Amino acid sequence: MADSNPNGAFDVIIIGGGPGGYVAAIRAAQLGFKTARVDMRETLGGTCLNVGCIPSKALLQSSHLFDEAGHGLEAHGVSVGAPKLDLKAMLGRKNSVVADLTKGIAFLFKKNKITHIVGAGVISAVGQVSVGKDTYSAKHIIIATGSEPAPLPGVEVDEKQIVTSTGALDLTSVPKSMVVIGGGVIGLELGSVWRRLGAEVTVVEFLPNILPGMDGEVVKQATRTLKKQGLKFKLGTKVTGAKKTKTGVSLSVEPAAGGDVETINADVVLVSIGRRPFTDKLGLDKIGVETDRGFVKIDAHFKTNVDGIYAIGDVVGGAMLAHKAEEEGIACVEILAGQAGHVNYGAIPGVVYTHPEIAALGKTEEDLKAAGVDYTVGKFPFIANSRARAVGDTEGFVKILADAKTDRVLGAHIIGPGAGELIQEVVLAMEFGGSSEDIARTSHAHPGTSEAVKEAALACLGRAIYV
Ligand code: FAD
Numbered sequence: 001m002a003d004s005n006p007n008g009a010f011d012v013i014i015i016g017g018g019p020g021g022y023v024a025a026i027r028a029a030q031l032g033f034k035t036a037r038v039d040m041r042e043t044l045g046g047t048c049l050n051v052g053c054i055p056s057k058a059l060l061q062s063s064h065l066f067d068e069a070g071h072g073l074e075a076h077g078v079s080v081g082a083p084k085l086d087l088k089a090m091l092g093r094k095n096s097v098v099a100d101l102t103k104g105i106a107f108l109f110k111k112n113k114i115t116h117i118v119g120a121g122v123i124s125a126v127g128q129v130s131v132g133k134d135t136y137s138a139k140h141i142i143i144a145t146g147s148e149p150a151p152l153p154g155v156e157v158d159e160k161q162i163v164t165s166t167g168a169l170d171l172t173s174v175p176k177s178m179v180v181i182g183g184g185v186i187g188l189e190l191g192s193v194w195r196r197l198g199a200e201v202t203v204v205e206f207l208p209n210i211l212p213g214m215d216g217e218v219v220k221q222a223t224r225t226l227k228k229q230g231l232k233f234k235l236g237t238k239v240t241g242a243k244k245t246k247t248g249v250s251l252s253v254e255p256a257a258g259g260d261v262e263t264i265n266a267d268v269v270l271v272s273i274g275r276r277p278f279t280d281k282l283g284l285d286k287i288g289v290e291t292d293r294g295f296v297k298i299d300a301h302f303k304t305n306v307d308g309i310y311a312i313g314d315v316v317g318g319a320m321l322a323h324k325a326e327e328e329g330i331a332c333v334e335i336l337a338g339q340a341g342h343v344n345y346g347a348i349p350g351v352v353y354t355h356p357e358i359a360a361l362g363k364t365e366e367d368l369k370a371a372g373v374d375y376t377v378g379k380f381p382f383i384a385n386s387r388a389r390a391v392g393d394t395e396g397f398v399k400i401l402a403d404a405k406t407d408r409v410l411g412a413h414i415i416g417p418g419a420g421e422l423i424q425e426v427v428l429a430m431e432f433g434g435s436s437e438d439i440a441r442t443s444h445a446h447p448g449t450s451e452a453v454k455e456a457a458l459a460c461l462g463r464a465i466y467v
Pocket residue numbers: 015016017018019020021022038039040041045046047048049051052053054056119120121122144145146147165166186278279281282312313314315319320321322323324325353
């Protein structure tokens with residue numbers, strides 16, 4: 001339990017109010033800690049709510065509806081004529097979704113009696129956080145300062161013509177052409193948004209494939225599908241510089257392995273080559289908190305090398321995902337309260353919210369091969385799933401990987417309708433150490449796309465019914 005705090009100082013101060021920090025603050029308050037949270041932003045929710053997960057998903061949904069209205073309805077016998085885009089309204093809706101959700105967090109803070117301090121937090125001494133002229137003391141300090149877009153040398157961001165994800169969420173007109181540097185999650189999600197709204201989008205990716213680290217078969221299918229949607233890919237290519245011109249941006253690109261330099265022109269360039277930890281304003285050097293390539297170093301209990309200082313979320317590295325930050329925030333404060341907080345890093349899903357969605361969990365087939373693990377693989381295509389057929393969304397498949405001897409599920413990879421929700425039952429199975437047979441013998445409502453998960457699990461056992 002938390003200490004009683006007669007001096008009005010805090011038990012826990014959390015610096016950073018993203019999904020790691022705000023969830024940690026709420027859990028800390030639930031556990032009886034006197035809790036404060038410091039953030040430079042006026043609004044709560046960090047990167048995720050303000051300029052990340054939520055606004056991007058709002059635009060993905062709106063642009064998907066626009067695209068469907070233009071191309072997807074005739075087959076259903078619905079004719080509406082060419083849809084008209086009201087970009088201002090679309091961005092306005094996105095902003096109000098963000099505003100509502102950030103206000104929701106403010107309400108939760110009030111309800112849980114969490115002190116909300118706005119300003120840049122500096123760890124001025126062990127047990128002390130300064131914000132402007134004020135200094136607050138706390139028994140425990142948690143660093144949850146997240147991440148920021150990684151810069152690309154030679155490409156200067158102005159958030160208008162050369163943008164990061166933040167600028168790409170707020171373009172005031174649809175560019176005729178857009179070059180996306182980096183074929184990772186942000187590049188494909190935001191590239192999809194502007195492609196659907198009418199931009200010619202070219203993704204320049206340094207590696208030979210998009211979505212590095214994902215299952216090879218999924219990457220192949222995703223590349224094929226996104227190409228069909230009009231995205232162009234320049235793979236194995238690096239951008240070496242960008243110059244702003246009167247009409248747009250002129251980019252120099254060359255093969256990653258070296259070769260002739262080529263020029264590509266675009267109205268807007270999105271730089272999405274990864275994110276880096278954000279610790280700029282914390283004063284870590286002064287108090288001796290160790291970092292590794294900018295990431296705050298922690299032990300298995302989220303503790304830094306300095307007593308009383310902990311860190312969670314994007315700033316500690318690993319998967320830069322909101323739900324991973326949340327799990328760490330909860331585990332960290334539970335440990336501070338003497339409980340057994342724990343994060344199962346092997347069962348954290350990752351979802352790319354393109355259409356169709358792409359979901360990844362646990363080991364890929366490539367991982368298992370490299371580790372010499374004997375595995376079974378079960379695959380089921382959505383084209384053979386009755387619900388996907390009825391809805392008219394049949395691209396993709398479910399792939400489950402299980403241990404050949406024990407049948408324990410080791411990974412799952414889904415590209416298809418609602419993949420981000422479908423993966424969740426496999427996450428639960430993995431969390432419980434479940435087998436493909438556990439999934440296969442679980443009743444799945446018919447007709448449902450989740451039956452494709454059941455069929456893939458049956459396929460691991462060599463007995464799928466529908467293929
Ligand atoms: P953050 O959310 O980055 O929050 C850190 C906060 O700390 C910020 O508000 C910052 O202002 C504040 N801060 C920093 N330094 C200080 C200081 N010294 N004093 C005070 N405050 C400070 N993840 C998903 O899981 N799903 C998605 O769909 C998804 N979509 C994304 C889309 C985009 C465009 C982007 C950019 C990211 C997306 N992410 C997504 C990643 C997700 O946003 C991050 O993994 C998540 O926000 C990390 O949470 P965090 O709490 O560690 O840090």
